[in-house]
Amino acid sequence: MRFNFLKYIFAASFLFLYGCDQQTEKVIDQLPVLQKDTSIKHAKRFAISYNKGVTFIYLFGNKDNFDTTAIYLIYKNDADIKNISNSITVIKSPCKKIAALSSIYVNMFSELGLIEKVAAIDNVDYVNNKEILSRCETKKIIELSRGIELDLEQTIALNPDIIFTFGMGDPKKDVNPKLLQTKIPVAISLDHKEETPLARAEWIKFFAAFVDKKEMADSIFKVVEKNYNELKAIAERTEARPSVFNDIKYSDSWYMPGGKSYVAQLLHDAGTNYLWKDDENYGSIPLSFEQVYAKAKEAEFWLNVSTLKTKKDLLSFDSRYAEFTAFKKGNVFNNTKHTNVHGYSTYWETGMIYPDRILSDLILIFHPELKSQIKNEMYYYEQLK
């Protein structure tokens, strides 16, 4: 066993010397003893390799060249991990006390049937899931981030086996230095950096790897992938490509999802003509009212209008919204079918895990003629009243 690790470290340093600009995914191929999880096809920001009692999880946080920015090692026996480099975060499996600092991550564990292992969440205001809410009420799940920042003292007092949070993939920059000192392992999720809905959904495998739930995650994702591709194929067959735009203006800026964003991808797969589809950005682009108006005044559909549920609410922000054709036709839809008292929608909790549900909603919105093929009702979306 010890030999294996020496070999790995050797290979890693070899690659560090010769292949800085190569995709680190190849590292895994060159380690025959470690078995790469080849089922991961969509997600590009993480990889998993297995060998007997240990699991390696690699994060590729670097924006352009997909270099490895963090390595997690999950083990069962202490004997398996000797002479491990400092740069590798070691986690003893199975994790029994999990701090999942996002409603999405908590829902991941809920879907994996491990809700009782979750001991902390960031802020319960974003949650709709009844089980999570009731566990929060009985303090089985505590809130660690009610303010802007993580409550460090409470986090350390809780002493979780692992903390899941989001970041850019480099633990040195993403994790509070004081938290790093405590040796509480912090796993950084890069799901938000993925470029396709299926890639984001596949991150359930990342979370599952920490809690020994590979099979379950694989089966959940398999269904999602199958549904999504079937729906996409249905939408592809349609002739009409209705035009659509997104979001509303905050103060001076209208943040429109970029042409390469997750939302743009979903809109494309739903068989629409997203008006900013030719844009090159993965994030949002700040636009002025008149830029949006100039391009989208004749658009047929308008989606994701903040947390607003009625046209009147929309107009109370700016009466000029009424000038959009989509508004006049009543074709304004929002993902607010199910929201909690704070106005936060289930869309933000489970939508990432089940992009097939979002896609089916979108197809129902844009191609009502396909209703017979969709079978189900809307999951997240509703029409503005």
Next chain:
Amino acid sequence: MEKNNTIKFLILICLLIVACLLSLFFGGSERINLSELSSNNFIFWHIRFPKTITAIIAGCTLSVSGLILQIIFRNPLAGPFVLGISSGASLMVAISILAGSALHLFSVFFIGKAFIVLSAITGSLLITFLILGISKKVNSNVVLLLIGLMLSQICGAVQTALEYFSDANSLKSFVIWGMGSLANTTNFDLLIYLPIALISLLALLFFVKPLNALLLGENYAQNVGINFKSSRFYLILISSVLTGLTTAFCGPIAFIGTAVPILSRMVFKSSKQHLHVTSCLLIGSIILLLSDAIANSAISNISLPINMITTFIGAPLVIYLMFKNKTW
């Protein structure tokens, strides 16, 4: 002397026209063709036009409000923004939006707007009287500014605290008030904004004489037949209505209220306040219009926050005046 002033006013009027055209035609990312200026050009008539008019009204109201405050406090650095009056108005708007959404006041557009305007005016009145009370205890102009700055920080902190306790919906609607913006007024809003601004500015006509007398201080003003206390009250009322009104539609706009009267006194070496009121109207409009044009065309496709531009203009002026004037 008089002839000189006439020439200066003519130049300012020309600048105002140029600034209007710049704001109308370059105050945004889309290109406006003169041939398409028919009444159904939505971008021109519903986006640019209200923004340009808003810039003019905001420039006029804030500058005149600043002029009044500088005279009332006999402090050449005073202004609605630096004394925390804009923040007070903005905080009051935040509170009323929270209360209003609980009472479902905003379901009727007009009542909602009127409610916001009224609360902004109340907020600026409260802070102005608070500052007035404090100003009697301190005799340094700079200390008064520091206190104003602290008040503005306190209002900001309360506003942040409110954000924590509010729901997503109402929260978002008042995050909008946190930053100054000229782009949020519609032509319909102008129907409320413009008349109140005009009435308040016209009301000032009756107080030009007291405004001049107030420069002499309380005792001499009273001795030349001006009722100091009541004139001061009405002037504060006018100034608060002007600041509150503009804050209700645009949020707090930085430094215009301080910088424009200072510029006006630099351009016109006179102590005649009717002259300064007029020139503040012109210079205030010109500066906000130009700021808008710069904010929207300095970097292509990105519109910069208007407060960034006005701060660049206003803050150095305040610093310059602090260095130049050794009388404190």
Next chain:
Amino acid sequence: MDKKECIVLKDAALGYKKPNAAISILKNINLAFYPGDFVGVVGLNGVGKSTLLKSLCGLLPVLEGNILIDQQPINDLLLNELAKKIAIVLTEKIGGFNLTAYDAVAAGQMPYTNSFNRLKKENLAIIDLAIKTCGITQHQHKLLNELSDGLFQKTIIAKALAQQTPIMLLDEPSAFLDYASKHDLFILLKKLAEEENKCILVSSHDLDLLLKYCSKLLLISQNSFELISISEAKNNKTFIEIGGGFI
């Protein structure tokens, strides 16, 4: 005497009004002044000379009793009417906001202008005369806060002149003036009292000047008020106590 009193104090108590209480500094004052009087107001520091002068022109409230200006209670007079009757020169400094000496003098004509403060030809003539009389013609376009203390004082006196009032109150107007200017000022005031029949009250510590030019002295000490003619001064006990003994 056939002249009517222009200022009468009847059992007056003078001082400040605080929100909760009135603080009276001077009590039980009974005095009368006539047109043509040139009164030197004398008293030790803090005895209430400024309080008296400020009360006489309505800057401070009458706490008890009454003050009559031209037979009318001061509180019944409109501010603008009062401004045409009494002008005051105080010790406080004003300036800034581009205020020039000319502007300050022009303020003296404010009670006579319309609500837009438009100065007509006759107003301008009065202002010019006041400026000339006080000898500040070359300095009239200078900024107030750039004037020397003496010039500033002359400017404010010119403002009071421009106000064209039958009564003038001056609170230590000679404090910052050089010796020659002091005499010039008192000569001017004496002339105004004698030729224009103005009633002038001057508070000052320059007892020699008061003795030389005034027609009457008002001696204030520990809540006692003595209005004496100038000829009695040398033999007056209070006057000697206040400092007249050194002359």
